[in-house]
Amino acid sequence: MNEIIVPQLAESVTEGTVAEWLKKPGDIINKGDIVVELETDKVNVELNSDYSGVLKEVLKQSGDTVKVGEVIAVIANEAEELAEPAPKKKDAEGNSSYESEIDQGSPTQGQQRPLAFPSARKHAREKGIDLNAIPSSDPLGRVRKKDVDSYEATRQSGEKKQLEVEDIKNVTQNNTREAKRQTEGKWHQSDLNNERIERIKMSRRRQTIAKRLVEAQQTAAMLTTYNEVDMTEVMKLRNRRKDKFYEQHGVKLGFMSLFTKAVVVTLKQFPLLNAxxxxxxxxxxxxxDIGVAVSTDEGLVVPVVREADRLSFAEIEKEISDLAMKARDNKLKLGDLQGGTFTITNGGVYGSLWSTPILNSPQVGILGMHKIQKRPVAIxxxxxxxxxxxxxxxxxxxRIIDGKEAVSFLEKVKQLLEDPEDLFLG
Structure with missing residues (x-):
């Protein structure tokens, strides 16, 4: 027997969620086949089998949380799968000994041995629980480890946590009346049992986004300063060069490469913002290493353009395009998302005129771009x-950047974009 074990996913990532099993028990597996997809805090990770054989047993189902190093499936080689079960040894009294396979005690005569995963048998044996007493949540009736835990919790609570049927009805009715009274008709208890509301579990990535956004605001002394850029010269330059640029490099000249270059030049002048x-x-x-925020169906991700100061405009545009495509196809690797030093986010592509970007911890700076809109300007x-x-x-x-430095940083970015020829040629 061989085991599929959750590998080290990335630095600081200790657990994930089973997103989808691509193989089912009984399927033949070749070495290198993708067996399961895990969802981590940042990206989905495909696990390949290191062995050939038959998928004997799946120990974790879709939606289950798994930790690094945990066994999530068992693969038998085909010889093991086809072999007849070995005869069970007899003890001195003539009883069958199931060693590690059987739970505490042997089945009595006429009693069918309960179906259970090996991990559940071991768990029940350690806790002294009879597998026959445990209800199964598995569609095939197999007892899982979590069923053992659930049974134990119920058993320990005992009769002191049980109420008579009439008492339960009374409590429920009282609570319902009180809830309706307190909400003053804004919503009804009956809504919980019909289609007027829907309860959706957040994906692991959305949970992580929510957690980190709150942490960023609780940890950092975050402030935001604003300015506005006259995009006239940038747009003229782009219109002049875009056709030739595309012919030479096979990629469109966008605003992101110009902003990335402007940010890198300015970070060199204000190094605390790259700390x-x-x-x-x-x-x-x-x-x-400049992070570029990309929106996906499951939330915002920030892939990183490495060594942006050493890249040409064309190389930056190609890298951003490739990373954005990977993000939307859910093909980003963890390495694509780690180690950014500063982030750029563009809410303008969705029509945002003004917003306050939130820091991408542990970074200490993030630049927000917005919609270009014609406005009257005093010449x-x-x-x-x-x-x-x-x-x-x-x-x-x-905590480390003063207001003067932040304002000066933004003013420098503005100047570079309003006079971009030298930036582009350089």
Whole structure:
């Protein structure tokens, strides 16, 4: 027998959720076949089999939480699967000995041996519980480890937690009346049992996003400063060069590469925004791995453009395009998401005019782009023009970055984008 074990998924990732079994018990498996897909905090991970054989047993079902190092399935080689069961040894009294296979005590005469997973048998044996007494939640009637735990919890609670049927009815009726009274008709207890509401379990990724967004605001002293950029020159430059750029590089010239280049140049001038805090130390990073926020069906992910300071505009555009496609196809690897030093997010693609980006911990800075919209701008004392304007926002950790530095950072980004020729040629 060989086991499928949850591998080390990534640094700081200790557990995941079984998303989907791609093989079912009884299927023949070849070495290298994808057997199961796990959902982690950041991406989905496909587990390949290190063995050939037959999938003997699945120990965790879709939706179950699994930890690194945990056995989630058993693979038998075909010889083991086809072999007849070995005769059971007899003890001195003539009783069959099932060793590790059987629960505490042997079945009595005429009593069928209960179906159970090996992990459940072992668990029940350790707790001194008779498997015959445990109700199964498995569609095939097999007792699972969680069934043992559930039975034990019920047994321990005992009669002191049980109420007479009439008492339960009375309590339920009283609670229902009180709930209706307190909500003043805003919603009804009966809604819980009909189609007027729907309860949906959050995916692991959504749970993690929610947790980290709250942690970021509770941990960092987050502030946001705003400015606006006249996008006239950037748009002119892009329109002049886009056709030739595409012919030469096979990728479109977008705004993200221009913003990425502007951010990298500015980070070199303001290094604290390319840092992180570790206890009582500031870690200054001399490399520029820029995270680019991408929206997916399951939430926002932030793949990283590595060594952005060393990449050309075309290389940045290609990398962003590839990462965005991977994100939307759910093919990002954990390595694509780790180690960013600063993040850029663009709510403008969805029409956002103004927003406050939240820090991507442990980073201390994030730049928010927004929708380009024509607005009247004073050119001089006597002249106004409608210009394509974009609000930009910088959220930063005030624990190590002062307001003056944050405002100056954003002003520098603005200047580079409003006069982009040197930035582009450089």
């Amino acid at each position: 992180e805090i570790q206890e009582d130390e500031i870690i200054l990073k001399k490399f520029y 001089d004392d006597d002249k106004q023009e409608n210009r394509p304007m974009m609000y930009i926002a910088l959220s930063y950790d005030h």
